[in-house]
Amino acid sequence: MMNDAFDLRLAESHIEVHKFRSGAIVVSTFLALVLQAFVPVYFPKFAVLDLPLLVVVYFGLSRRNPSTGLLLGMVIGLLQDSLSGPTVPLGLYGIAKTIIGYLASSIGARLDTEHPAARFALTMMFFVLHQGVITLTRRLLLAEPEPWFTLRLVIAAAINAVVAVVLFTLLDRLRKS
């Protein structure tokens, strides 16, 4: 029923739901997590990127199904939590990426998000929102004093958005024609 409703809406707005080659989501997720936990050893500046978030945003915008989007976000977020050591409790990135997964698929179901400019703007917005949710969770649930807004956040959002435009174009190749 849920999928029928979405198909109907998508049909009305002429927005295509993309399908991917088998294993594409699993491999992309795994690669993003490995790179996120490995590359900063040699290139510390790489840590500014949040590759798992970009994967959540991309598949959310492409698959356009809020339920699968939020579940994918939850799984990736929890895996990122578990790779981050005991200083990051399980659920911190999980909650943030669940919300982003849901929003990305909901927006993807209503707007055409294939244009690079749209992808840039959406990724930047999702990055800021993601950090906002993490800050909120840290402040409310963990009672940790986190700043709401820093210049570093804006710079990181812009860098992630630029990388997203390139990365999303590469990930487009994993789509089934």
Added chain:
Amino acid sequence: MAGVPSRHKSLVLLAGVIILQVVLLAVQIKRDSQGRLLRVWTVGAVSPFQRAGAKGIGNIRDTWSHYFALQNTTRDNEQLRRENDALKLQVNQLQSKAAESDRLAALLNFRQAQRNVPMLAARVIGTGADTGSQTVDLDRGERDGIRRNMGVITPDGVVGKVIESYRDTAQVQLLTDKYSGVGGMLAESRIQSPVGGTGEPLLSMKYIPTDETVNVGEHVVTSGMDRIFPRDLPVGIVTEIKTGRPFQQVRVRPAANLQRLEEVIVLLTLHPLEKKETPAPAADATGKSVGGTAAVNP
């Protein structure tokens, strides 16, 4: 979900999933449990790739420097010769500075005193997956004798402590992490104070009374009060001092290059490290302790 309109089902699922994760967070805070099973599985799945990647990069670097980068050898030799001359001059100057040689003597004494502390070299194979990560992963774990709360150093100074040990890997909380701390001491005045991370590249020495004199450039060493690190290991150098009441705000640049760690040494002991008085002149001065024991909870 049967009575829920289909367009709201995903919203209900979202609420359910978030509530579940909030409960998961609450359980971890309440019980101080860290979901070890999921962490063990995830780290177990990812660490072989990190290990292979680290080895691959090492091999590429070796191949590059031994076979392809030889065209720079002559230029490097000339540069090294010039540097060598400059260093000889520097060594002569250093030898004339009694205070500096005293400090080096103290360090030498420390090394001799701690000869029996078992140590293990480990390679850094990864970092925490969160973007503001102040943790690193090592390629050694429980099988090599690494346990939680063991100290981690480099020849330059203190790095941090082990916060989780898995079968083949271990996670180290860096000194710069905002929840990290070490018992510190100013090398010259022997004033003790915890040195903690701030989440930024610089450390903070919080409990130095305003009436004590601290100089920029002064060395900070471990006090041994945390019972994790032996006394007199380099922690950092004072870079900034701000007056405040009742304590000064002293910022310290870490001695070890925490931004670019590739190999570290793990102190393989959980027994409180024996404090040995070093015969260096500065060490005989009366140490003033201000909350030194509160630095780290071993």
